[in-house]
Amino acid sequence: xxxxxxxxxxxxxxxxxxxxxxxxxxxxxxxxxxxxxxxxxxxxxxxxxxxxxxxxxxxxxxxxxxxxxxxxxxxxxxxxxxxxxxxxxxxxxxxxxxxxxxxxxxxxxxxxxxxxxxxxxxxxxxxxxxxxxxxxxxxxxxxxxxxxxxxxxxxxxxxxxxxxxxxxxxxxxxxxxxxxxxxxxxxxxxxxxxxxxxxxxxxxxxxxxxxxxxxxxxxxxxxxxxxxxxxxxxxxxxxxxxxxxxxxxxxxxxxxxxxxxxxxxxxxxxxxxxxxxxxxxxxxxxxxxxxxxxxxxxxxxxxxxxxxxxxxxxxxxxxxxxxxxxxxxxxxxxxxxxxxxxxxxxxxxxxxxxxxxxxxxxxxxxxxxxxxxxxxxxxxxxxxxxxxxxxxxxxxxxxxxxxxxxxxxxxxxxxxxxxxxxxxxxxxxxxxxxxxxxxxxxxxxxxxxxxxxxxxxxxxxxxxxxxxxxxxxxxxxxxxxxxxxxxxxxxxxxxxxxxxxxxxxxxxxxxxxxxxxxxxxxxxxxxxxxxxxxxxxxxxxxxxxxxxxxxxxxxxxxxxxxxxxxxxxxxxxxxxxxxxxxxxxxxxxxxxxxxxxxxxxxxxxxxxxxxxxxxxxxxxxxxxxxxxxxxxxxxxxxxxxxxxxxxxxxxxxxxxxxxxxxxxxxxxxxxxxxxxxxxxxxxxxxxxxxxxxxxxxxxxxxxxxxxxxxxxxxxxxxxxxxxxxxxxxxxxxxxxxxxxxxxxxxxxxxxxxxxxxxxxxxxxxxxxxxxxxxxxxxxxxxxxxxxxxxxxxxxxxxxxxxxxxxxxxxxxxxxxxxxxxxxxxxxxxxxxxxxxxxxxxx
Numbered sequence: 087x088x089x090x091x092x093x094x095x096x097x098x099x100x101x102x103x104x105x106x107x108x109x110x111x112x113x114x115x116x117x118x119x120x121x122x123x124x125x126x127x128x129x130x131x132x133x134x135x136x137x138x139x140x141x142x143x144x145x146x147x148x149x150x151x152x153x154x155x156x157x158x159x160x161x162x163x164x165x166x167x168x169x170x171x172x173x174x175x176x177x178x179x180x181x182x183x184x185x186x187x188x189x190x191x192x193x194x195x196x197x198x199x200x201x202x203x204x205x206x207x208x209x210x211x212x213x214x215x216x217x218x219x220x221x222x223x224x225x226x227x228x229x230x231x232x233x234x235x236x237x238x239x240x241x242x243x244x245x246x247x248x249x250x251x252x253x254x255x256x257x258x259x260x261x262x263x264x265x266x267x268x269x270x271x272x273x274x275x276x277x278x279x280x281x282x283x284x285x286x287x288x289x290x291x292x293x294x295x296x297x298x299x300x301x302x303x304x305x306x307x308x309x310x311x312x313x314x315x316x317x318x319x320x321x322x323x324x325x326x327x328x329x330x331x332x333x334x335x336x337x338x339x340x341x342x343x344x345x346x347x348x349x350x351x352x353x354x355x356x357x358x359x360x361x362x363x364x365x366x367x368x369x370x371x372x373x374x375x376x377x378x379x380x381x382x383x384x385x386x387x388x389x390x391x392x393x394x395x396x397x398x399x400x401x402x403x404x405x406x407x408x409x410x411x412x413x414x415x416x417x418x419x420x421x422x423x424x425x426x427x428x429x430x431x432x433x434x435x436x437x438x439x440x441x442x443x444x445x446x447x448x449x450x451x452x453x454x455x456x457x458x459x460x461x462x463x464x465x466x467x468x469x470x471x472x473x474x475x476x477x478x479x480x481x482x483x484x485x486x487x488x489x490x491x492x493x494x495x496x497x498x499x500x501x502x503x504x505x506x507x508x509x510x511x512x513x514x515x516x517x518x519x520x521x522x523x524x525x526x527x528x529x530x531x532x533x534x535x536x537x538x539x540x541x542x543x544x545x546x547x548x549x550x551x552x553x554x555x556x557x558x559x560x561x562x563x564x565x566x567x568x569x570x571x572x573x574x575x576x577x578x579x580x581x582x583x584x585x586x587x588x589x590x591x592x593x594x595x596x597x598x599x600x601x602x603x604x605x606x607x608x609x610x611x612x613x614x615x616x617x618x619x620x621x622x623x624x625x626x627x628x629x630x631x632x633x634x635x636x637x638x639x640x641x642x643x644x645x646x647x648x649x650x651x652x653x654x655x656x657x658x659x660x661x662x663x664x665x666x667x668x669x670x671x672x673x674x675x676x677x678x679x680x681x682x683x684x685x686x687x688x689x690x691x692x693x694x695x696x697x698x699x700x701x702x703x704x705x706x707x708x709x710x711x712x713x714x715x716x717x718x719x720x721x722x723x724x725x726x727x728x729x730x731x732x733x734x735x736x737x738x739x740x741x742x743x744x745x746x747x748x749x750x751x752x753x754x755x756x757x758x759x760x761x762x763x764x765x766x767x768x769x770x771x772x773x774x775x776x777x778x779x780x781x782x783x784x785x786x787x788x789x790x791x792x793x794x795x796x797x798x799x800x801x802x803x804x805x806x807x808x809x810x811x812x813x814x815x816x817x818x819x820x821x822x823x824x825x826x827x828x829x830x831x832x833x834x835x836x837x838x839x840x841x842x843x844x845x846x847x848x849x850x851x852x853x854x855x856x857x858x859x860x861x862x863x864x865x866x867x868x869x870x871x872x873x874x875x876x877x878x879x880x881x882x883x884x885x886x887x888x889x890x891x892x893x894x895x896x897x898x899x900x901x902x903x904x905x906x907x908x909x910x911x912x913x914x915x916x917x918x919x920x921x922x923x924x925x926x927x928x
Contacts, residue, residue: 120304120843122851125293128282129860133868135876138268141261145879149595152194157604161187162613166620195595202588205890206581213577237905238551244902248569249542251895254887255535259528261884266524269877273517276869277510283864284503286857291496294853301847308840309472312833316465319829323461324454326825327691327818331450334813335696338806339447342697342705345803346439348792349708353431355789356713360424362782366725367419369775373729374414376767380760381412384741387756392748401744405757408740411732412764416724430711434704442701449694460689468833524881527586530579531888537572538899541565545906558907566907569899576892587886594879602871611643629660638663649859657849689822694814697807709800718790725783729775738764 135142164184189196315322384405393402545568548561604610614620620627623636628645630636640660648658655661738761745757 122847125289127286127857129286133872141880142876145883149598152198153599155191157609158191159613163616163619199588199592202584205584209581241905244898245542248898248902251891252535252538255891258884258888259531262528262881265877265880266521270521272873279864280506283861287499290857297852301844305476308836309476311836312472315833319461320454320458323825323829324457327821328453330821334810335450338810339443341803343443349434352713352792353435356424356428356431359785359789360428366778366782370414370418373771373775377412380763381409384409384760390753392751392753398748401747405744413731415729415731416727418724421721421724427712434708437700437704439701439704442697446696453691456691457689534572534575537568541569562906566903569903573896573899576896580889580892583889587882587889590878590882594875597875602875605866608643611646615641615643632659646859649855652854652856654850655853655855658855691818696811705800709797713793714796718786721786725779729772734764734768734772
């Protein structure tokens, strides 16, 4: 009752809050740094009975067998429509039909109850008649036992049957003891359960204002982040514009800068090539002079008279034929010099292209600074707007007065808690009486079954099969007396036990089938949600009660399910149908102003010249410097030739060999001397000349590589430069608009995410009504069903089973007692009798 009342109080809280004004609405989601503080509740979400749950499940199965019909939704709806009054106009056909439907649904319980009532009525009568009958020495009351051939078998059969029945009775008694103890234990936990639920409800009421304040206070983080980005507009917006232009501008500037370096490298290469070429020409001329001198000396030597000797003539002629090989093999002196190209490149270098590129690069890199300088006023206006939003949010929390609204419901909750605490001692007192009465019932059954066990124990172990019925021992006779004592106590009290079983069965079974089960599967809520049921003018009763708008689809089942999922009251009660909190805030108006400020932002970026006219002329002059027009192939072909027509070392060796063939004399000595001179010339002039030619060859190749496609390269750079300059001049405005929108969306995105987070917090997290559902569960599912009904059902199930088994136990105990008790007379068989008759002996 108390949790239900608290649930209605919270509904009233929502209504009062709605009437005062909506909380701040902002829209935000997925903000990692935002996390609503969670509420910690004491009451557990579910109740587990423990190992005794197996016994409860057995009882549920039995109830399902007795009452297999589905939950009577239609019957309950009609009963509720009649306001639970079936006495008026009961003769009407529809009332008769309704009564028959109720009987049909309850037929299983009715049959069991009728059988129980018959047991209650008949057992005392049967016991009374049985007692009178035995007093008249009938119904086994005669202390005489007739001998039977199968007497031993019957005695054992009766004993085993009674033992089995006693075991079943004992199981029922144990179930009764367990259920009685469990019920008492659970009732003792009721105070703890109630206290934890009230603590949770107070936590909900006390923490909700702090949650709302926390959500609204998080605006400060958003504002600080926005301020930081506004202060950093130089790198964010200006840098964004700069980054958008980089792919167009930077490659061009890099190419121009590379070309400026290439001009310097070309000048150095030209200078090196030209100097090396001049040096090569001098070395070649010196080589030619030396070769001419050696050739002249050899010709003079070959004019020696010894060459006229026939034996030497052939050798001298051979040497004379090879003298033409002593000559220069190249025409390096005919190669044109590179002074003109070098002068042209020097003229180009008079203009510092690198500094012009640096100047263009600087003007391009000044874009962020230009953006910052032109947006100072806009940033100031936006900051003022953000500060005004913060002031409005603070005013919202003051206008709502959540704490005042919630504090209204503290007194009713305290009153309900006080009422429950006042009634709990009475409940515990009554439960102690119930526990004592149940204990007496269990003990009474225990006494009966103990009589039976003692009777079986004494009878079995005290029975002497050699003793006649009149001579049975004291132990065996005591066993029979115990059995009859159990029978007598059974007749005296079994009808009282069955009365208790019938009453608890009818109450507990119906509560289980009509309250507990439909509450767990939510069919009970579906009954309450039936349109026009609780109020014939309201389609949905709950929405009519909360909003006075019965057409809003707000149901008990939906509210309960949402609360179980710990959703906020705003979403659970669909408060958006009463108001939309975003309409009560002017934050969207302010953000619209911010958006307009960004859209109207006028940032002008002009006077950015990547390369001026002097730089362009410099590039064109370099392309027409003639460096790429040099006949590099002619140079390379000439320089690749060997310096001399013949290998001077081989020539010297051959000359020396031929001189060795001559007889000693001045001719031989002159030829040998010239051979040595040729060797010296090779080492002193030819080898350095070769190295110089190799160096020149590599330098010309490098220069050729640098100058290849020079005109095309410059033309491509000019084209790219024109394209980039045109983009900056004519299309930079679109880039500014695009980046400004992106920057504005980033700033506004903080607020949108914040607003989305606030919306989720208010609709799904703030004032999460799980304690309400938990309180309702604690009242119905835990206290009523788990604490009271399930142990009560287990009690009547165990006691009822034990009581029913008393009936066969009585029968077998009466029959078995005849075999254990000492008889007053017995049948004696006379062997001398012809007819073989039995005689009674007293």
